[in-house]
Amino acid sequence: MYDYMKKYKDWIAEEGLDSDLRKELETLRDDEGEIKDRFYQDLGFGTAGLRGKLGAGTNRMNRYVVGRATRALGRVIQKHRSELEGEGVAIAYDCRIMSPEFAEECALILAGMGIKAFLFESLRPTPELSFAVRYLKCAAGINITASHNPKIYNGYKVYWESGAQIKSDIADQILEEISHIGLFEQFSNPTMEDAVASGLVEIIGDEIDEAFYEKTMSVSLRDEEVDKDIKIIYTPFNGAGNIPVRTVLKRMGYANVFVVREQEEPDGTFPTIDYPNPEDHAAFALAEELALRVGGDILIATDPDCDRVAAEIVHKGEIVALNGNQVGVLLMHYMLSSMKEKNLIPEKAAVVKSIVTSEMGTAIAESYGVRMFNVLTGFKNICALPNEWDKTKEWNYIFGYEESIGYNIGSYLRDKDGVASVLMLSEAAGYYKKQGKTLIDAMEDLYVRYGYYLDNTVSLVLEGIEGQARIKRMMESYRKGYPLHIGDSSLVEVTDYRNSSVLDVKTGETTACTIEKTDAVRFSFDDGCWYALRPSGTEPKIKLYVYSKAAARENAEKKVKEIEREVLELLDRIE
């Protein structure tokens, strides 16, 4: 048992403890619940690296936790030195509270270990960090960001030399190293001045920006056929997207880009929204006001580190939200249809999605002779396939995406890419606009052609230790008692990714599935509908993904509602 009270006392007793963190801890003396939450565990590597609330404690993001992770990463890099092609570590950060301070600390720790750090001069989007790792031929990358979490969070994403986030093989080695390093162990780091003078820290900026913009612009598939006067409302949610997104759109000739003023400048307190997640369409309120004021066509938001993208469309005078699956299939269809027209689809072309992403994408890909691959949630898993294909040349990667509003186009970077996605989405919208259509019309055309694949994701937020335990109980109990019928849909298959098993409900036989193990279960019905349950790896949530398929919209809508109602009722009964 991790003795949280002892840990708390050890921290307070630590002579060199940062004075702000000490003050914070002293105010907690009588709050055992809070002490427990801060000290009952070490912050772990989840779906996307370290992520936690800012503050003092082993279960928090602070300079000690970040510093120890960086030292551990440095040691892992040193261990792998002989087989790594790249050298040095690229470091980026977003607009969040403490992001620049943590990034600087990382650079100095690495420099102190003799590992060169390429530190961005100011905030940059996540895709640019991934790009920089490849462009600068680094061994690894660090990105200080908590992506779309609320302002009290920060995080630490680690990249390997391919430019993709690390998977458990490297994460486990970092964790192992972490276990040998004392949080308050003293190491001598150089000052920034000395580190820069010695060349162990190099401040980067313009050159990488220009190369990144060039590559981003190269994803464009059409020019003259696109109405570039389309009115685009854009918000970076006070994050890193503002400059790159606007620069790329401007250079590509989009003349009517209206940015939400209140959300334009970097600000980690996110003064206008509680939850800077474009997945939550409540965050579009100011963009919607602006769209109505200027007569916008499309509203696009990127999250603070500009890896996620969401959109709303002005359709017949109303603002209609698109979800992550819809944006994913619209992008993919626009890309594949344009590439087909121009004879650009390579042999052995492949696209990648996660296991909890709609199968509509599979149907579309197949209709263009493109193979769809499924991987576990997380862009590190999506990008692991093109990384592998770089070596084996087995498949030609075109596009990767997830329902959680992440998209990646092409091969010059290996993470979700808000910048190229905004460009491609604007291009698709402009292309359809020239034909008198909105993206909602284009979506409807896809439903008519491929069937109504509708979906909904419901997240139950369960915070703290209690919440974590309840999520565990929910996953356990649900596995033991799930419905065999919902409405007139009968269950045919249960895939439990925890033990890689696929149960044929009718015969009771179990076969193995080839996807890596994780805590997630998928329930598939005889009519193509299905749902999946999994705990989030980035937030204190359990997630229910519901998918329906029907020839008529009403039936598909009814199915989603039926499944959602039934499963939520069952989950609610689990104490």
Ligand SMILES: O=P(O)(O)OC[C@H]1O[C@H](O)[C@H](O)[C@@H](O)[C@@H]1O
């Ligand atoms: O469902 P979660 O584990 O919270 O993950 C949701 C998403 O979080 C981050 O944005 C990752 O980069 C994504 O790849 C992932 O899909």
